Amino acid sequence: MSRTTITYRQGDTSKFYYQACEKLSDSGWKEIGSGNYGSVWEHPDCDTVLKVGVHDNDNDGWLDYARSCAKTRSPHAPRIEAIEIHPEFYYAELERLQPLPRDRYQAEGLERHGYAGCIQTPSLRAYVRRTERLRRNSTHGPDYHEGNFMVRPTTGEIVCTDPWY
Numbered sequence: 001m002s003r004t005t006i007t008y009r010q011g012d013t014s015k016f017y018y019q020a021c022e023k024l025s026d027s028g029w030k031e032i033g034s035g036n037y038g039s040v041w042e043h044p045d046c047d048t049v050l051k052v053g054v055h056d057n058d059n060d061g062w063l064d065y066a067r068s069c070a071k072t073r074s075p076h077a078p079r080i081e082a083i084e085i086h087p088e089f090y091y092a093e094l095e096r097l098q099p100l101p102r103d104r105y106q107a108e109g110l111e112r113h114g115y116a117g118c119i120q121t122p123s124l125r126a127y128v129r130r131t132e133r134l135r136r137n138s139t140h141g142p143d144y145h146e147g148n149f150m151v152r153p154t155t156g157e158i159v160c161t162d163p164w165y
């Protein structure tokens with residue numbers, strides 16, 4: 001009996017997504033971050049950034065989270081200027097944020113992944129609780145890790161950017 005090697009090739013995931021990224025790269029955009037479901041791009045003439053994400057039609061973790069962000073004034077929600085949904089991928093124009101340093105992530109109590117009770121800042125704790133409540137009524141799983149919290153450079157506030165998959 002032989003062992004079977006199964007390979008997943010990224011290029012097959014979403015042709016449209018990769019075409020969109022190629023277009024951005026050809027017109028002066030630079031990738032500044034990426035995750036399992038998308039990438040984030042900057043342009044020298046733009047204060048905001050552009051997220052390009054692969055989406056699963058009506059059941060996408062980030063798009064559903066983004067819809068919930070439109071209904072809150074919490075400073076811990078990212079400011080999303082616009083979203084353009086195409087078949088298989090979307091563009092979202094977002095405020096530009098900075099990475100959350102690891103020591104601050106830990107000091108805030110965020111490394112306990114979704115255990116909102118451990119979060120030190122009351123407004124962030126309340127926001128993560130709200131986010132969890134909404135998630136439990138959805139089909140999404142929790143995706144709390146260091147890369148999914150960022151900092152708003154103008155105020156130093158922690159922003160929860162991508163908590164659901």
Ligand SMILES: Nc1ncnc2c1ncn2[C@@H]1O[C@H](COP(=O)(O)OP(=O)(O)O)[C@@H](O)[C@H]1O
Nearest residue numbers: 033034035036037038040094095096097147162
């Ligand atoms: N608003 C933002 N400003 C700057 N960089 C960002 C922003 N949002 C996300 N990023 C960067 O892009 C990475 C991927 O974004 P994320 O929203 O987590 O997408 P994914 O669904 O692929 O995990 C993040 O880990 C972060 O480094």
Ligand SMILES: [Mg+2]
Nearest residue numbers: 035147148162
């Ligand atoms: Mg992420």
